[in-house]
Amino acid sequence: MSEHIIPAKLYVGIWIALMILTVLTAGVSFIDLGPFNTVVALVIATCKALLVVLFFMHVKYTSEKMTKVVILSAVFWLFILLALSLSDYGTRMWR
């Protein structure tokens, strides 16, 4: 964050991008893309989350590298939880 003050225009720009992505994800869900509906929905959600984290939460402007380490580790831990759980439940029918 630091003393850096982000121009209001940039915040409004991010807000417009988030609005467009919201309308886009709602619209795309009505089109049949097969299994890619879920992929597109999650990619759009992750883009929105990134915009919020980088600009609204000032991570792009922080000089504290530890903040980025904490965020990346937290997401990595979440993936450990999801991946190991799914590798169990997802393969139980394989017997």
Add this chain to the structure above:
Amino acid sequence: MADSTVGVESHDPALRHHFATREQQREASSLGMWLFLGTEIMFFGGMFCAYLIYRYWYYNEFAAGSRSISIKWGTINTIVLICSSLTVALSVRAAQMGKRKLVLLLLSLTMLFGVAFLGIKGIEWYEKFQEHHVPGQSFDASDIVREYPQIHINQQHEQIYFSLYFAMTGLHALHMIIGLGIFLYLTFHTWKGTYTPEYYTPLEIGGLYWHFVDIVWIYLYPLLYLIDRKPLG
């Protein structure tokens, strides 16, 4: 002793003694908040994990349940939360520039958006109670079974979708209520003039919390409302 007295008098009032600079002080608070948000990711992560497993097992019921909740209210609520995140970001910016009245206005707008979100959530839940889609003794999804004859639906499995729907939106709504409490506190202190361009850390930290709750919703929205909306053939 004489030295330390001189030191205290010339000390920056906004800086705690154990920090070298104001920037270091702010970054430390921010880092602490991010650590807390890391635990929050795991807190919600357990639910997302349960969601993922059951969605994988009972996809039909999740798709039908997703069709039965209101995409209109879900989308409006997403937009409301994004607007609230903008007002939060702008309020922190106004605090950096020392515009107290603008901070008060933006914090009030944020709380207004927060209350609107909870009100809309209330409308949605009320509809679900009326339709007997709340898990428990009176759960009855026969209307969903009738509405989508193309989809094979097991009512017990349908109940799991709605259990997760209520648990996840409920936990999120609880975070919104706590967020409103935090913002009430921040508004009170802004009104009292506690925050200055040198010291606005609570606003920054409270803002991080609010944005995090927004991000949880950014994922809940497609996962709960948009599972399967394509026209049924």
